[in-house]
Amino acid sequence: MGLKMKERKELELLANQNRRHIIEMVYQAGVGHVGGALSIIDILTVIYELDVDFNNPVRSRVILSKGHAVPAQYAVLCSKGVIDESEFKTFRQLNSRLQGHPYTCDIPEVDATTGLLGQGFSLAVGHAIVKKNNKENTHVYAIAGDGEMQEGEMWEAIMYAAHHKLNNLIFIIDYNRLSSGGPTNDIINMESFIDKVKAFHLYAIEIDGHNMEEIVSAINEARAVVDKPTCIIANTVKGKGISYMESVAKWHSSGLTDEEYEIAKNDLQKIEVKIKNEL
């Protein structure tokens, strides 16, 4: 079930607009985890487009376990009208509802209060248990970082989900290969994710996490699985879309200078033109 070219390009445009939101937010605030937000933004954009309906009280959930990538979630929520662009400058500042990590008490639409790595898959299991009991036709998406998978609780959650065949659960590992301290696999080797999650009895799909065709196809495939939870291993690039940020460890967390901001804007502008030309 291939995506029509138009649909694909529209998703790409939307993701590019969300990238711009991320850059605006981190530039205006002067702080933030920009690299890991840019690596998940394509996937996050697709999930919200395909499967999250804020007008329906019974809806799918998105648990951002790698909570530091919250600029990506705020960017999407801005596209959805939950957050206003004028709030971006308040990100991580005093008296703002745009907390440094997702916080449901201020913005219920973020779906989970996260931030301490390692807990999000378990939170997602909790949501999935209730949704299954309710016989809802909804899903729970939980997005983790590759380094975050070094946390033991994530595997506890996977064990539970597999044992109880929670097929309404879709785990996503953002495999951008960079952690705060350097290459993830130099810190603790996580290879091979695909073998590991298969051994834990999950349905595993490996994709290019920046290819809209593959993202949409993986999510549709995951939603059709009946006897298992799915884990999508998304090969991504930290800092994706900004020339000087891609796969550069420094951009795990950093503000942008005026000059860097201009280059970033220019990079995204070029991408936009390219997508529009292909439309």
Add this chain to the structure above:
Amino acid sequence: MNYNLTTIREIIGDVLCEVGEQNQNIYVIDSDLAKSTTTDKFQKQFPNRFVETGIAEQNAVSIATGIAQEGKIPFYVNFAIFVSGTAWTQVRQACYANANVKFIATHPGLDAGYDGASHHANEDIALMRVLPNMVVLVPSNHDEFKACVKLAIKHQGPVYIRAARDVVPDLPSQSDVEIGQSYCIKNEGNDFAIIYEGTSTELAYQSFEACRNKGLKGQLINIFSIKPMDNEYIKKISQEVKTIITLENHSVIGGLGGAVSEVAATQSYHAPVVKIGIEDVFTESGPSQQIKEKYGLNVEHVLKELNGLSNINNNNKI
């Protein structure tokens, strides 16, 4: 005072079944100790609302938070050391989200006697009461425990209920308990006040009687709610009596004695607060009553401390 002895743990499963029958939103989460905590009764009656995580306490607490965020009321029931210790940051995140999660912690303090110091949860009150949004309740009998479960269901937000594994007097409640209220069980004078938490009830009764036999007239106060604390009442007591003795099956650091001291200290003049509990040490294996005896939770210790202060205060000598 004549009474039989019982444990609070033995009724946990029955109480949860009772509320689970009335309220379909109640979930119970276990980590391979359902038999010990008696939640296996809930498991049999409501298998769809029973979550068995296996030996994965952190996972269990985060799952409970997820369940709560879907509008349900999960009770995570496990030994106090695991609930308050193993999964502390998970509990903290639940509190941060003000998630509607309820914790029932069995085997608090020295109640896991034979298991030894690794399992003695002498820090749980300190670890739980420091968390914003958390309510900490310490029931002293069956009626109060049942009330705690009902209060927890009514209250929106996280609640920690400390349920004794060791014996407590099998007596009915003297009043309907409420979050944030303490209860005067005996008021015979102002020589002293013994303030106790639920799992130390028997020692409190025995100590009160021993003081009375020495000719001292005092008050016996069931704290019931450690957080929020009945601040005005504690302030009043601290100005009324000559000595406050706090009794707790917990470390003397950060627990009931700490909480009472924090309140009393806000008064210009207040009674000295003598904290009786586990000193700043790791304990050892043994029958819980004997460990309590050895580590200072005994009547003689109460009398000794009271006597020491009486000398200083030049009051009634015991």
